Amino acid sequence: MLGxxxxxxxxxxxxxxxxxxxxxFLFPLLSGQKRAEQRMKDIADTETVVRRTRKPDVATSRRQxxxxxxxxxxxxxxxxxxxPLSVRLQQAGLDMSKQRFLTFxxxxxxxxxxxxxxxxxxxxxxxxxxxxxxxGFPNWVLKxxxxxxxxxxxxxxxxxxxxxxxxxxxxxxxxxxxxxxxxETKEPVKSEFRLIAESGAMGIPLPDAAGKLYDRVPxxxxxxxxxxxxxxxxxxxxxxETLGNLSRVLRDRKKMGEKIKAMSMEAxxxxxxxxxxxxxxxxxxxxxxxQYIELLWTTSHGRMMLFASACWMMIGVLVMKKMIxxxx
Numbered sequence: 001m002l003g004x005x006x007x008x009x010x011x012x013x014x015x016x017x018x019x020x021x022x023x024x025f026l027f028p029l030l031s032g033q034k035r036a037e038q039r040m041k042d043i044a045d046t047e048t049v050v051r052r053t054r055k056p057d058v059a060t061s062r063r064q065x066x067x068x069x070x071x072x073x074x075x076x077x078x079x080x081x082x083x084p085l086s087v088r089l090q091q092a093g094l095d096m097s098k099q100r101f102l103t104f105x106x107x108x109x110x111x112x113x114x115x116x117x118x119x120x121x122x123x124x125x126x127x128x129x130x131x132x133x134x135x136g137f138p139n140w141v142l143k144x145x146x147x148x149x150x151x152x153x154x155x156x157x158x159x160x161x162x163x164x165x166x167x168x169x170x171x172x173x174x175x176x177x178x179x180x181x182x183x184e185t186k187e188p189v190k191s192e193f194r195l196i197a198e199s200g201a202m203g204i205p206l207p208d209a210a211g212k213l214y215d216r217v218p219x220x221x222x223x224x225x226x227x228x229x230x231x232x233x234x235x236x237x238x239x240x241e242t243l244g245n246l247s248r249v250l251r252d253r254k255k256m257g258e259k260i261k262a263m264s265m266e267a268x269x270x271x272x273x274x275x276x277x278x279x280x281x282x283x284x285x286x287x288x289x290x291q292y293i294e295l296l297w298t299t300s301h302g303r304m305m306l307f308a309s310a311c312w313m314m315i316g317v318l319v320m321k322k323m324i325x326x327x328x
Contacts, residue, residue: 083215090216092145093188101138109134149188153217154254156189161225161247168240174229175200192216207233221250264324271320278313 083091085098094101113130121129160181167177175197182194192213199209207230214222228246232239285293296302 083218087215088142088146091149091218092142093149094142094145105134105138108137150217150219152186153188153192154219154221154250156186157221157225158247158250158254160185160189160193161243161250165240165243165247168243174206174239178206188217205233221253224249267324271317271324274320275313275317278309 085101089096089098089101109130109132112133113126116129117123117126163181163185164174164177167180168174178193178200179197182190182197184190185193195216196206196209196213199212200206207226210226210229214226224246228242232242282293282296296306
């Protein structure tokens with residue numbers, strides 16, 4: 001009897017321990033506390049996800065706008081590599097219609113063909129010379145005028161950007177700064193910014209009007225200007241600081257171009273001497289002993305050799321030109 005009474009405290013302690021363990025593990029499930037905690041955790045996770053998606057929403061939209069702008073400008077740059085004739089005339093600064101230019105080209109080709117026929121050129125070479133003159137010389141003139149206009153544009157563009165920077169810092173709107181450039185700067189920047197100002201007066205947004213500048217002046221500098229205005233209009237920021245950095249970049253590119261030009265002058269002089277050497281030697285030989293050199297154009301073998309030598313010489317000149325031209 002006493003032994004059974006001695007076991008009661010031990011049994012009581014065991015029952016309390018088992019009850020405590022059961023209370024710890026079973027009470028949250030039976031009372032619904034576990035479900036409440038899980039529900040609160042799910043709500044907290046949902047709010048965290050929403051907060052994380054909301055915070056970068058503005059930054060993501062700005063980044064997407066910048067990417068779309070750069071993609072559009074890249075597509076425009078690819079299209080500008082093969083512009084139609086009307087755009088090429090505009091890039092050369094010629095106020096001439098496409099029909100008038102084609103008429104001039106055909107007339108010039110016919111004039112060269114008739115002149116070659118009267119000067120005794122062989123009959124099968126007359127149409128070749130006419131076609132080459134009708135296609136080659138006008139296109140060469142367009143390229144020459146285009147490069148000359150682009151060179152003048154690059155020299156004046158940093159000054160125009162500085163005008164916008166100073167105007168924005170002093171409180172002027174960008175449109176007024178562009179009108180000042182259209183009235184005060186040199187050509188061709190003056191005419192190009194006048195077109196931008198006129199586009200803005202007709203209701204075209206400034207980034208779109210500046211984006212068309214690259215179509216008329218296919219230069220990286222014009223593309224930079226359009227990119228800066230387009231990104232600034234969509235993403236915001238300090239326009240004067242951005243354009244100031246652009247002006248500095250344009251001037252640095254100009255300095256680097258002049259430096260590259262000075263460093264490559266020796267190679268260009270060597271290439272010019274090598275290219276002119278055969279013609280000079282042939283002229284000297286003709287002046288001293290014409291009977292010796294006349295075999296090159298009086299005999300069939302000589303004409304063949306002369307033609308092959310001219311082809312090889314042209315290939316060498318083109319290779320040297322490719323080697324000494326630097327894109328930056």
